[in-house]
Amino acid sequence: MAKGDKNVEAITARDVDFAQWYTDVVKKAGLVEYSSVKGCVILLPFGYALWEQIKDELDARFKATGHENVYFPMFIPESLLQREKDHIEGFAPEVAWVTHGGDEELEERLCIRPTSEVLFCEYFANAIQSHRDLPKKYNQWCSVVRWEKSTRPFLRTREFLWQEGHTAHATQDEADAQTLMMLHLYADFAEDYLAVPVLRGRKTDKEKFAGAKETLTIESMMHDGKALQMGTSHNFGDGFAKAFDITYTDKDNKLQHVWQTSWGLTARLIGGIIMAHGDDNGLVLPPKIAPIQVAIIPIASHKEGVKEKAYEIENLLSKNFRVKLDVSDRTPGWKFAEYEMKGVPVRIEIGPKDIEQGQAVLVRRDNREKVTIRLENIEQAVHNALQELHISLFETARQNRRNRTKEVFRVDELRETLDESAGFAKAMWCGDRACEDRVKEEATATSRLMPFKQMPIGDTCFVCGKPADKLVVWGRAY
């Protein structure tokens, strides 16, 4: 970059201090701002626009698979939360309690939903009577509250935006299929839309959702080698149905319990995008989610014909892409740095000499190479650049995951491996909770998932040495 090109404030280098780099990007790109409310952040227009993109795309995919949106209250009476034993144990320590309405103390305190299973269950118990009422496939977009001790923008905040799906089915098979379908929907979205490669599999009993029979998960690796859980899909079996007495009469007029699922995905995905793709110049946005896909920067825009040509290009590209033409009085250098910081996938530079020669300069955000293109081919060139960028981001992230994935055969080996360089470690596990606890204690690692595609690398547990048939991916997680 030429001298003086970089007028935005510098950020910490990614490989020097990843955590500080993350905080710098989040702030300098204008995604969030802190408020005086501890543990909560403000999503500024650019940060919220990313969430809107995620929301719109996922919402369309939910609707296309037969789900309907609803909105349930944010409050849960304490007695209702306590109905399912594992569930209350999992969530009680981290809920916020409302005790007063105006000046009056409430008769029963209410928690702000940390998740809404119990509210949906209470509703299902009333609304479902016959097999004709099934399936119910509901989703809601809302915020939930969990009183976390330590917080970071997007990754862990006391209030966060998410969607939660809740379904009820007549048969176990249907619920099993639903749980799996949603997991694959999440995984396809992460890969096709966010260019983040994910592993698909199931959680161990220790790591599963409080009250679930089984939790499926997608897990990704960030640039620094740490793991990020990107979305989970829970199979409840008939556990909640029995706790809440949710029954229906089947075609033979027999009373049956329903089978349920829930699945959720949060604004932490935005943190995932930042940490999977970002670099020392800021955010790098996968093209499909980028609120601005193409930034057009006129050079020497006071010269005759430059602005006109820039507007012409804006008009042309706006038909198929989300375009921002910046004709403000900032210097081109300032603009380059600004749109790089904001991760805009493609930049078009157009100046008097370019116009003379019927060309423009195209710069892809990831490799930042300047390519001269013919103006008559500009739409195709932008289209290609966006496609290539998506593939490149995905492949780079996958290569990083490949490089940082090891096989280990002892707990101390796991610890040493992760201490040396964060990443995923595959190891065989007997299925015993005690072994999993030892891994946490001795290697400060958690089981991320048991991949659907099990490719064993041995037949004994890497902790206790007993027979083992489960391949688990371990790591240190956000």
Added chain:
Amino acid sequence: MAKGDKNVEAITARDVDFAQWYTDVVKKAGLVEYSSVKGCVILLPFGYALWEQIKDELDARFKATGHENVYFPMFIPESLLQREKDHIEGFAPEVAWVTHGGDEELEERLCIRPTSEVLFCEYFANAIQSHRDLPKKYNQWCSVVRWEKSTRPFLRTREFLWQEGHTAHATQDEADAQTLMMLHLYADFAEDYLAVPVLRGRKTDKEKFAGAKETLTIESMMHDGKALQMGTSHNFGDGFAKAFDITYTDKDNKLQHVWQTSWGLTARLIGGIIMAHGDDNGLVLPPKIAPIQVAIIPIASHKEGVKEKAYEIENLLSKNFRVKLDVSDRTPGWKFAEYEMKGVPVRIEIGPKDIEQGQAVLVRRDNREKVTIRLENIEQAVHNALQELHISLFETARQNRRNRTKEVFRVDELRETLDESAGFAKAMWCGDRACEDRVKEEATATSRLMPFKQMPIGDTCFVCGKPADKLVVWGRAY
């Protein structure tokens, strides 16, 4: 209606008991369900779909007028809420307080936002430095909480969905223009999209928003003659700016306070649609907001060719309308009643005889007249029916308002008029708060608004007899 046509449960007649009719419609049309959380309701798929339609349309209008979406935390520290004196006095009695996070008592209790002015002000105070940072035109979609004593679905609930816009400007003129623009945007939306005629004007000081210099409002009349406030736009002047020290340096390098506005509109609009347009057969939806605009009901669908033709019509109409073809095994009569209850604007009936003769039957939801149409004209016929229905709903509501609007010249006359039949009453007012209080006491009516178009009907106050130059519309409100 032929015998046996009506298989859905009957609802209370509208003119027998309007309140019960409203509750019946809300429940039987499947808009909401009560939950065990007092004062909060569940928005079921159909109810939430109406909110989504409102949201999508308004959101597009907000963005087209230069606003950006953001998301601020739901919590407000008590000390922050207290910063603006009038504001805290207005809201403190009705906020919900969070006092505990998990097992720990909070150092400072937090209220759940009843509205977010103070959070935006705190942010603006930090984010706005120079005239280059202005204007800020933000909006957020969220829920807010107000601890109301008596509640009704959509009209008044403890938690409700809304949007709140918050803007900051360099000059008073800009803030004035913004306040007015948003009021007109709301009014146009209510009339063009919801077919609800509204009066536009300003609130008296007594009725204005806590902390505002001036509140603009749109007021509509429901079928029973009672008033519904549909949306408000507040001009804060520099009051909040001074309380929160929100300043910027202008082009001459002088420190100035900003000028602010806020404006909001809630899911009570859905209640307004129900009460403005509904009838004894249930909901009547204005076509632009209807999630289903056309219901296609095959008659004798077991007969050869009927279903095929119905699918053909569905395909054709789906290009330009939101269509639902119901091929379930319910009787046509059940389906007629069901889609009438849900307010679907247009119904198409198609049976073997119709097909033979190349025709179908079209029924408009409001007048329920059966019209035979040629199949080759079906698109045009549906298009016309929807347009006519919109106009008809709007005109019917306007005629109702006209019939129920009186002029009064004494407070006892106002009371008698409203006791006899609810409606709007125009009267001249001196501007004195004491007179307004007397109206409330003696006629149990409130000032709805002072219309922008002031057409005086006298020159003395209808309460105290002193000189008066303000025409006020009075009424009893939801």
